Amino acid sequence: MAIGKMTRKAFRTACVALAAAALAPALAAADVEPNNSVFDPEGPILAGQDYGGTLSSSNQDDWYVLYTDTVQQLHLSSAPATAHPCLSVGLTDADGEPIAPDYTSRAGTTRFFVHVSYTRPLPSGCPPELSYSFRIDSTGALVTGPGKLPVKGTREPNETLEEAGGPLVPGTWYFSRLETVNDHDWLHFYVRPGAGLVDVETVTFGGESCAAHQVILTDARGDELTTSVRRPGVIEHLTAGVGRSGAKLFVHSFGPTLAKCVGASAVVKVGPDDAIMTRAQVKATCSKGRNDARRWARRVAADKRAIARAEGSPSRAQKRRLASDRRKLKRARRAVGIYC
Numbered sequence: 001m002a003i004g005k006m007t008r009k010a011f012r013t014a015c016v017a018l019a020a021a022a023l024a025p026a027l028a029a030a031d032v033e034p035n036n037s038v039f040d041p042e043g044p045i046l047a048g049q050d051y052g053g054t055l056s057s058s059n060q061d062d063w064y065v066l067y068t069d070t071v072q073q074l075h076l077s078s079a080p081a082t083a084h085p086c087l088s089v090g091l092t093d094a095d096g097e098p099i100a101p102d103y104t105s106r107a108g109t110t111r112f113f114v115h116v117s118y119t120r121p122l123p124s125g126c127p128p129e130l131s132y133s134f135r136i137d138s139t140g141a142l143v144t145g146p147g148k149l150p151v152k153g154t155r156e157p158n159e160t161l162e163e164a165g166g167p168l169v170p171g172t173w174y175f176s177r178l179e180t181v182n183d184h185d186w187l188h189f190y191v192r193p194g195a196g197l198v199d200v201e202t203v204t205f206g207g208e209s210c211a212a213h214q215v216i217l218t219d220a221r222g223d224e225l226t227t228s229v230r231r232p233g234v235i236e237h238l239t240a241g242v243g244r245s246g247a248k249l250f251v252h253s254f255g256p257t258l259a260k261c262v263g264a265s266a267v268v269k270v271g272p273d274d275a276i277m278t279r280a281q282v283k284a285t286c287s288k289g290r291n292d293a294r295r296w297a298r299r300v301a302a303d304k305r306a307i308a309r310a311e312g313s314p315s316r317a318q319k320r321r322l323a324s325d326r327r328k329l330k331r332a333r334r335a336v337g338i339y340c
Contacts, residue, residue, distance in 0.1 A: 033059065038096040038235055039173050039203050039267050040148055041065040041113060047142045052133035055087070055118055063096075064114040066136060067145035068105040076101040076114065078134035086126035089116050089134050096234040111145065149173055151267060154187060161222045164188040164250055167282060170273035176253045177265040178207065185253040187268065190282045190339060193246040195275035200238040200251060200268055204230055207264025213255040215266050220248045220338070242275075245331070246285075248338050282339050289335030296329035 035042035041063035045051055053062050068074070078089035090098050094111040105112070116132055136142070151173045154165040164186035168174055176185040191198055202215045216227045217238040225240040238251070251268050255261035270276050277285070303322040307314040314322075 210261035292332035
């Protein structure tokens with residue numbers, strides 16, 4: 001009889017313990033590495049859940065990405081507190097620039113980050129490892145979106161426009177590093193006809209003393225369209241308008257011929273996704289352009305023969321037909337020049 005009572009009591013105690021454990025906040029994630037850069041974050045994270053990890057002397061930054069799709073209020077809280085002398089926990093905008101921990105998002109899908117890092121410059125006496133936790137509370141649910149994207153290396157040699165690596169495709173970061181004092185890295189990509197605007201995202205890092213490291217967007221001749229303003233560790237944008245015929249564009253990364261620029265690196269991502277052509281699409285567009293060029297060249301030649309055979313001056317219809325076919329031939333040859 002006593003054993004039965006003790007068993008029921010133990011059972012009730014275990015149930016209470018399990019219920020308490022179920023109600024206690026659980027750590028939703030535990031700092032899945034690598035997540036130490038704005039282009040390689042963990043997530044997307046959710047609202048109302050605790051996330052945490054550990055910084056160390058070899059891992060001084062952790063990044064987490066989150067998305068909203070409506071106007072809502074975001075509130076970031078953390079432990080240790082945001083005023084900790086050795087630790088910084090902050091909310092950033094879509095490019096990694098710090099914003100207030102209490103922030104109202106705008107309508108439409110918007111990207112934010114939580115950036116956890118050792119304080120810079122690091123005060124003396126900070127521990128070699130420092131654990132943290134944080135959470136985002138919001139007036140509405142966070143939504144899903146891109147998390148980690150693949151990071152691909154770029155082949156050498158790519159020292160000149162003619163040797164440029166690529167073509168780059170959307171949804172991928174491409175890594176470029178200045179290996180020598182006079183290293184140049186060239187990459188290329190194709191923009192579909194009618195895209196209108198391209199946006200190349202780039203993040204520079206390494207070579208901290210190389211303030212003159214530049215990443216430039218150029219046209220097919222290598223002439224500069226726009227250049228980045230070096231702000232290491234945040235996402236910069238190279239944007240340019242593109243004509244209705246599409247374009248072949250280049251990204252050029254280089255620095256001055258100084259030893260302190262060796263190791264300066266960048267990653268680039270081309271977009272918007274629906275503006276960038278895959279290798280297969282480029283091949284198909286090239287093939288179509290060549291076929292169209294042959295077709296319209298024959299039509300133009302036939303138009304000229306018809307005009308030559310006509311008695312007297314050519315008719316207005318013949319002139320219009322020749323002018324129209326010449327325009328079509330010009331467009332086809334332009335596509336061949338871009339995509340072949």
